[in-house]
Amino acid sequence: MIDRITIQNFKAFASLDLPLAGLTLLTGLNGAGKSTLMQALALLRQSYEAALLTRDGGLLLNGELVSLGVGVDVLHEDFHVSRGGRPHITFSLRQDGNELVWRSTYELARDREADLLPLDMVADDVGRTGLFGPAFQYLRADRVAPAVTYEKSYNAAALRSFLGARGEHTANYLRIHRDRPMTSAVRRPEARGGTLLDHVELWLQEICPGVNVNAEDLTGTDSVLLSYGFFGRTGPASSNRYRPTNVGFGLTYALPIIVACLIATPGSVVMLENPEAHLHPRGQIMMARLAAASAAAGAQVIVETHSDHVLNGVRLAVKDSLLSPSDVAIHYFDRERATPDRGRRAPHLSVTSPSLSPDGMLSNWPPGFFDELDRALDRLLS
Structure with a gap:
């Protein structure tokens, strides 16, 4: 590490x-x-x-x-x-x-x-x-938007197991590896089965209850068709298949994050920008818990976030003993106030690093560090 x-x-x-x-x-x-x-x-x-x-x-x-x-x-x-x-x-x-x-x-x-x-x-x-290493993933903040089809790269998805910096190969990776058995380190007992697809759907259902996902080859093309359904794939409880463009941004934006965390291997590096994008607070907390589960399984996960819900999800993971406090580093980046007397052309950047206790409490709370809710409440109650 x-x-x-x-x-x-x-x-x-x-x-x-x-x-x-x-x-x-x-x-x-x-x-x-x-x-x-x-x-x-x-x-x-x-x-x-x-x-x-x-x-x-x-x-x-x-x-x-x-x-x-x-x-x-x-x-x-x-x-x-x-x-x-x-x-x-x-x-x-x-x-x-x-x-x-x-x-x-x-x-x-x-x-x-x-x-x-x-x-x-x-x-x-x-x-x-x-x-x-071979299991590296980097998912940027500007991930691919919901679309009907996604590109089919055998080199990226099959040979390199790479989801793409924008998550553009996720659908094809899921098509190829959907039946891959999950290891005990990240496997959840409540999943329908033990495959990658089962676990992807379980985490997606934390965002949207009842959802399922399917990625299938469009024969004779260089594209993969991605679709969502609700409450079962077959039988009386099943629904029509829906295009990603018709179910909102959240599911498709979260899909590469979920897959990246589930397929990470011990010693690999997973870099995630804004995993909270387009998700409601519960979904943001669950993305943090998934990142924590991946780290607990041995991957090194680096997350850039603007979400206090992601922060709280990590704190809860420590309190629940999924991770120890020493397994977590939290860094708050700030700009030093203007100091024209120092003759700088560029702003000076500072980093404060509060530590976590076993109960998920922070050692200190720097000014500007997820304190907007308190500031807003102070104004509302004044």
Whole structure:
């Protein structure tokens, strides 16, 4: 498991040194750096998959996982300098006592408009981290919208078991692997059976009672048909099949999150942005519990969220002993108030990391940390 990440001179951060856990929750204001951390990890994975994370390659800024632009877009505005007065973009991961470091010494004339930043320091033995393992998943906030059909990629769904950064391969993955037996680590006894599809439907029913899902091949095309039904597939209790476009955004947005958490393997890395999107509060809490269950089964899950319900779902998972407090890291990202006297061009970002007790209570509650309900109630009652 990756237990610490260090970032220098990359996008929002001049410097960041942050501990990670089995389940890491990134919260905070918009534009405060949460996505930057996710993108740093995705950038390393993207460069690795392109076989470029070498001295002969570099950091691939635009690809399947992230599209970050060119060098001028990713170099922090108030960069630190070294090596003869030149800035460097550095990423460091610590795992099992080993430190893996990648550094690109940035040359302003060469790299400003480049989308591949050469590396002059490259970590060895990268197979030690699940970030580069076969069960990696990264689901961005801009997931695919409900549609009648989805693309059918054998390479992504069957060979790589990858759901796509936008969840675009989820329907095809479910079509291929629907009968896959679930392991005891994530299996729920109340599921109809022991297959992946049974468990996907069980979690979907936490959002929409009675729902079932089906993904089928459209023979002779490069598409998969996704549909939903209610209260049984056959018999008098069954309903018509419904297109995803006719059942709202929530089910289809949640589907990749559910599948990603269920198929995660021990040691793998699962990165989820805004799993709460388009879900009512109960559904948001259940998504947090599913992420906690995946972490308890041995995956490393990193969640970016703006939802206090997701936070509370994690707290309840600790209180219910699904996870221990040491299995959870919570980080609140904030922008330091304007300080023109310090001569900064870019805002200074800060991170506060409250800890959890076994009863799910937080050690401290920083200003701005999911306190809008209390502030609104104070105004209503005043």
